[in-house]
Amino acid sequence: MEAAQIRSSLEAFKAKGLKLDLTRGKPSSAQLDLSSELLALPGTADFVAEGETDCRNYGVLPGLPEARRLFSGMMGAVPEQVVVTNNSSLAMMHDAIVFALLKGTCDSAVPWSQAGSIAFLCPVPGYDRHYRICEDFGIRMIPVTLKDDGPDMDEVERLIAQDASIKGMWCIPKYSNPTGAVYSREVIERLAAMPAAAADFRLFWNNAYAVHHLTEERIGIANILDLCASRGHANRPFVFASTSKITFGGSGLGLFAASKDNVKWLLTRLTARTIGPDKINQLRHVRYLKSEAGILDLMDRHRAVIAPKFKKVLDVFDAVLGQTPDVKWTRPKGGYFITLQVPKGHASRVVALAKEAGIALTPAGATHPYGKDPEDCIIRIAPTFPELTEVSSAAEGVALCVLAAIAEKR
Amino acid sequence: MEAAQIRSSLEAFKAKGLKLDLTRGKPSSAQLDLSSELLALPGTADFVAEGETDCRNYGVLPGLPEARRLFSGMMGAVPEQVVVTNNSSLAMMHDAIVFALLKGTCDSAVPWSQAGSIAFLCPVPGYDRHYRICEDFGIRMIPVTLKDDGPDMDEVERLIAQDASIKGMWCIPKYSNPTGAVYSREVIERLAAMPAAAADFRLFWNNAYAVHHLTEERIGIANILDLCASRGHANRPFVFASTSKITFGGSGLGLFAASKDNVKWLLTRLTARTIGPDKINQLRHVRYLKSEAGILDLMDRHRAVIAPKFKKVLDVFDAVLGQTPDVKWTRPKGGYFITLQVPKGHASRVVALAKEAGIALTPAGATHPYGKDPEDCIIRIAPTFPELTEVSSAAEGVALCVLAAIAEKR
Numbered sequence: 001m002e003a004a005q006i007r008s009s010l011e012a013f014k015a016k017g018l019k020l021d022l023t024r025g026k027p028s029s030a031q032l033d034l035s036s037e038l039l040a041l042p043g044t045a046d047f048v049a050e051g052e053t054d055c056r057n058y059g060v061l062p063g064l065p066e067a068r069r070l071f072s073g074m075m076g077a078v079p080e081q082v083v084v085t086n087n088s089s090l091a092m093m094h095d096a097i098v099f100a101l102l103k104g105t106c107d108s109a110v111p112w113s114q115a116g117s118i119a120f121l122c123p124v125p126g127y128d129r130h131y132r133i134c135e136d137f138g139i140r141m142i143p144v145t146l147k148d149d150g151p152d153m154d155e156v157e158r159l160i161a162q163d164a165s166i167k168g169m170w171c172i173p174k175y176s177n178p179t180g181a182v183y184s185r186e187v188i189e190r191l192a193a194m195p196a197a198a199a200d201f202r203l204f205w206n207n208a209y210a211v212h213h214l215t216e217e218r219i220g221i222a223n224i225l226d227l228c229a230s231r232g233h234a235n236r237p238f239v240f241a242s243t244s245k246i247t248f249g250g251s252g253l254g255l256f257a258a259s260k261d262n263v264k265w266l267l268t269r270l271t272a273r274t275i276g277p278d279k280i281n282q283l284r285h286v287r288y289l290k291s292e293a294g295i296l297d298l299m300d301r302h303r304a305v306i307a308p309k310f311k312k313v314l315d316v317f318d319a320v321l322g323q324t325p326d327v328k329w330t331r332p333k334g335g336y337f338i339t340l341q342v343p344k345g346h347a348s349r350v351v352a353l354a355k356e357a358g359i360a361l362t363p364a365g366a367t368h369p370y371g372k373d374p375e376d377c378i379i380r381i382a383p384t385f386p387e388l389t390e391v392s393s394a395a396e397g398v399a400l401c402v403l404a405a406i407a408e409k410r
Numbered sequence: 411m412e413a414a415q416i417r418s419s420l421e422a423f424k425a426k427g428l429k430l431d432l433t434r435g436k437p438s439s440a441q442l443d444l445s446s447e448l449l450a451l452p453g454t455a456d457f458v459a460e461g462e463t464d465c466r467n468y469g470v471l472p473g474l475p476e477a478r479r480l481f482s483g484m485m486g487a488v489p490e491q492v493v494v495t496n497n498s499s500l501a502m503m504h505d506a507i508v509f510a511l512l513k514g515t516c517d518s519a520v521p522w523s524q525a526g527s528i529a530f531l532c533p534v535p536g537y538d539r540h541y542r543i544c545e546d547f548g549i550r551m552i553p554v555t556l557k558d559d560g561p562d563m564d565e566v567e568r569l570i571a572q573d574a575s576i577k578g579m580w581c582i583p584k585y586s587n588p589t590g591a592v593y594s595r596e597v598i599e600r601l602a603a604m605p606a607a608a609a610d611f612r613l614f615w616n617n618a619y620a621v622h623h624l625t626e627e628r629i630g631i632a633n634i635l636d637l638c639a640s641r642g643h644a645n646r647p648f649v650f651a652s653t654s655k656i657t658f659g660g661s662g663l664g665l666f667a668a669s670k671d672n673v674k675w676l677l678t679r680l681t682a683r684t685i686g687p688d689k690i691n692q693l694r695h696v697r698y699l700k701s702e703a704g705i706l707d708l709m710d711r712h713r714a715v716i717a718p719k720f721k722k723v724l725d726v727f728d729a730v731l732g733q734t735p736d737v738k739w740t741r742p743k744g745g746y747f748i749t750l751q752v753p754k755g756h757a758s759r760v761v762a763l764a765k766e767a768g769i770a771l772t773p774a775g776a777t778h779p780y781g782k783d784p785e786d787c788i789i790r791i792a793p794t795f796p797e798l799t800e801v802s803s804a805a806e807g808v809a810l811c812v813l814a815a816i817a818e819k820r
Binding site for chain 1: 447454468688
């Protein structure tokens, strides 16, 4: 398109006065409707779990046995290594860091807060909420490149082996936020095997999209718990997940899995914090999801709702941006995001232009530590929440803004 | 009773082979049954809260507006000063301390963890879970005497005024765990007005039994938030409560109220931890409890279940222990506990004898910091959980154990 044509197309778009939002990875109403049944469960006469536990009362810190079993496949762990808690796996990640800061892990000589300046490796692009926790607690963030098959392992191995101040590493191993990258077996094997200078180094393995497929292929990844155990690093991974994007974003279950020693450590810490999780919500989920097959079946129905939205964005980008140099985007096979890469120095301008056109995008830079993308080229697109027609309009608007931003600098 | 008679009575009791538990302040099944309706709420078509919030999705960090309003009377605060979260007010207390340790309060020059050795005042007897948090994080505990009208304020004022290392004080101002003490207006006014050496001193005001009356008299206490504000110490109190003993022990709502600055501080900290609480459970509670009148009505029904259990214990103690020197017990007008005081040096032995007789009691010392009652004379009795007939047997057994322990040393 010529600059004049771009300008007039964008003006025409603005004139529609749309209000569109592609910012956050939220389930849409249609997705939430899939689990309406949960809203009336477990029912007035159903409150007794295995072992004659009255779910209405206090206790059962690790979660209901049937809930730990239900999610054990998804977590890649035996039920005894799974802890089921209240909504928000982010809260569990936050708390794991808080506990390590104040008390140390089960392998720490001193609490992390007394170990001098500490750092986390951050594959980029990545998830802003991970970075926020580090920033809040003054944990240095060291970016490493996230490739299509996982983080750049040469870089990771070199850093982890030599720098004992690196205590953790954020990983979203499957359908990564925001690129959709899936860690290869080789990458996961190297993460499990690599020597670490810090004896209490931890992988924060946020398997947020374990069953969140966008194609018929249910991609599996290597089991980090098993691989770490077999390489003599059983305590290395903390595995997190939740049902926030399986059942309800706000009222799901948080999930944790780790080695026996790590689970013991977590439960000791949680003992000071609470007498137990919301077991009724666990029972509710057990009754509704029933089995791992039930989870996968529900996820197929999610896919039916959201895969067309992803396709719509990709179709629009193909049509409008297909010939534009230095502009590319991911074609994720799962997860909640498309990453749009624009020419260096253009991402902020695209986001600003989109805002003028009535489209809210995640701030440029949010995918990087400290909110700063040094190349200003990554934009995260979240197509799940708006209706299909809105997604289509929004994608068109964004594509026009990309062309306009490039035209401005030409 | 003669020693021989005591011994034979106790042997006869043991021969019954009972298994009784007076350890924890847990609601009984009959109490939980009062709220069975909650188990099917909000219902499959009800998920939209005020402001068109879809409760199933992410967000609304401070809690639903209607939930904040529902509990504002009980919390003694305007709705904007109330934060409603997931189950477990203990978790909120824990987290408030964690946040202060790692980041400081909104009045702290440095985080508490960097302020040298810090301390909390602990009115004794008190609640073991409060002490556990302090012990876990290495916060020194300074006991102060809890009298019938609240802590010994001369002692409190003296310590708080001179010792800047004292950052907090645990208070259960109404129907205190375990003595049932109710803080008088004078005590509360002095707590609000007293000068504190630490600018970031906080009252951890655990109003756990705000509406948990055992008599027809609904005892009110002075409003700590208002009094502190009027004395220039608006940020002093953190007020906590929950619905754990209103609806379900394991699946209630945690409640927090404080000054505007404190609420802002908490929400900033929570922003790093979670995207929001379980709003469906909040909606469920709003639909079920409806109003403050609804809460009070429900609490009347709790009272009908548990007041007879308290009466049974008191009747047995009156009958069996009424003439025993240096043995006394509280007659609480609310809350969940009776405190039994035995002659110095006898409490542990009573608990041990009770165990032999099939009665589980909270370990002697649990009501004191570090689990150590220096006079070994306080026993906490929790009559709510067992059935009425069991409570009666258990009280008889405990009374016999008191007599037996005294007889042994005579």
